[in-house]
Amino acid sequence: MSTYTLTVNVNSDDVLRLKQAGYKLCIAKRVNGKYDVVWSGADFLVKNTFKWDSEFQVFGSQTFEGGLQVSADTEEQDIKFGETCTLDQYGRMRPAHGSADPKSGVLHVENNYRLMHIGVNAKLGKSWSPIYLSEQPFYTGKVDLTPVEKVMIWFDSKSATGTMLVDAITDCLELDFTGNTAPQTVLYASDPNTPGKGGWQRAEQIVLSSTYHINTDTFSFEPPSVSLLAKLTDIINSQKDVQLSKVSVSALVEFHEPGAAQTFAQFALEHQPDGVRTWEFTHSGHIVESKLKAQKDQEDDLAVRFLQDAYLGVLYSFQDSKYKRLSFDIHGRTSLPTPNVVPDPRSSGELRVIYSTRSQAAEAARGINALTGNGLSYAAAVHSDDKEWVRVLLSLTFPSGNVDQDRRSIVDPLATALFGGGEYFSLPPLFPNLPNYVIDAVQWNAN
Template sequence: MHPAQGDSDNSGMFTIDNQYGAMHIGVNGKLREKWSAISLSQEPFHTGESSLTPVEKVLVWFDSRSKTGTGLVDAITDCIELDFTLSAEPQTVRYVSDPTIPGKHTWTCNEQLVPSSTYHIDTDTFSSEPANAPLVAKLTDIINSQKDVQLSKISVSALVEFHGSGAAQQFAQYALDHQPDGIRTWKFTHSGHIVESKLKAQEYQEDDLAIRFLQDAYLGVLYSFQGSKYKRLAFDIYGRSSSPPPVPYSAESTGDLLIRYAHTKDAENALLGIPLLSKDDRLSYLANPHPETKKWVQVRLSLLIPSGDVAQDRQAIVDPLAAALFGGKPFFERSPLFPNAPDRVLGLVKWGK
């Protein structure tokens, strides 16, 4: 049979000039730079029409001995097959085990238990462990061991814009290659200059702790990226179990500060960075843009558990913010125009009475 001829199109159809007898028709597809079989007709035919559905399946297993490019000849045990045929929906796979009891393990796909199989390369078939009492007992133990594991419902979506599409593509790939520990969902997609992502933590945490953990994980990867600097960054939060708890009010330990920057970009960075500074559970920093200009930031500072020593409390409130504003830390590459020195921050806060 001769090589394919003619211009390609998006019709999803092609014609074969079969000059032989009845035969199976196979189709190869190109993934990156390599060709591989994606479909084979189930029945041989000579003339007529046949529907060929590209098969996209992935086999997942653990192997400490093989390397990329190794030819596989032995049966692959304890594996799971993922079928992406006719679907582009992502699938999440986990290997669930009890570290204290060797041999008690199974796979989950999209949070559903899936018994492992053995793939026989020579026959292209699968075999599974037959249902028996030991298998049922093993799965029951695994299910029970997972009941106490609560998955976080908080998700954080991030949008970062770069100056060029090339940098956006590079960062998306870099982030996918550097998924931090403790992250259950780590999805990155890019379109033009923008990279969008969705993050979920593996284990349950209080809402605010989960949000902070996910944002810190994302920022750690963003700041380690050696490519072009980003232009804009925004976070959205989903799945809160309740509204954020109200901040206990103490007039003398609560104050407002106006921060003025020379550039809008610096103010936008401060709006993101200032709330992240209050990692101490006693502190609360709420930052909002000024209604008159985007170059100014309004900050409400407060201490959740005042000590009663007003001077000491106010110093404890201001110190982390002053150090960040003039310390060149992430989000604060340039110092503000106002206040213009660290020791002026305390005096410029309008404290309650």
């Protein structure tokens, strides 16, 4: 199932004025060729991320009145595209039946009761809320409902989650996700003179706000005021002044357990680290592939280390993190590797890793040596006298001179491998016994 992600950034200087004026950030989803219910209308921050899959429920309601809240008067039943829910002669919405057909894009309700408004809920994040309620009640017979992956966003001082739309929606923006699951990001800035009267910016371009006319399902464009246009232009120019990193890192991880790849991809998308501009995850079978880019421009090796650390930090915190293999590839390098800084001996060290059996120690030594690359150096060997522990010498090929950063850069990939459950590391070591303890267990070289 595809996951859709929309990030709505709000110009920091406008947040206070919008909140003081009572505005909420609203989003609606298109169903049966129109927007007619507020999917979410709530408080907002500078950065607001909406995530959803194609998950739906259907229900019946005896009332439709614009401006009021949608209220379900029947059971709310989960339903997939192609399936049918029956509203029986007693007014009960029965569980979905029939064969699911994801390509159909249509939900069916069989009304065997009497006049009834038919509604649709969709899941936004972890919460269900209405996205549609038919304005006219349906008589008995079959009702087709067609949600599409288009959403509309705006700021509103009168609406809340579940409000039935009645008036034209001004200063809104429609975003199209049909056929494209790539995350989208927009920025909103308010007119300097009128909070809530604002405009949008996407991909360093000004996007004209629209007014959505509910009765005709049409949009009309609104030219921005001179002051708003100047403000949006200043925001774009300030963003251009920040040099964006060109180097990117792609990662591939293969998990042992069925379903772990999909769960990790969703988990990672919900935990995008600060400073990462591109954070894309796709999954197929047991494998998750990722593309990462840093927000700020920095020397290539520093950008690579930052992105790898960001990725490993998320992988670390994922509960089902046992994997078969993990690899990184570097793209878009524009400079040669950083010349060696005079090595600080405090950034190199030795680690003793103890296992319960000799075979585990031997496998781990092979796996640790295989981690060498991308500026990381590991030399591991089973101790000659005691075959149950591994001696590891670790260092950086291109140290930055920042001791704490260099230590973390060399230890994090090793700790991830030791406790990742992948090839060579089917069981964790007896010592260190937790990933966070690895860095403290290293005997760092003295000055």
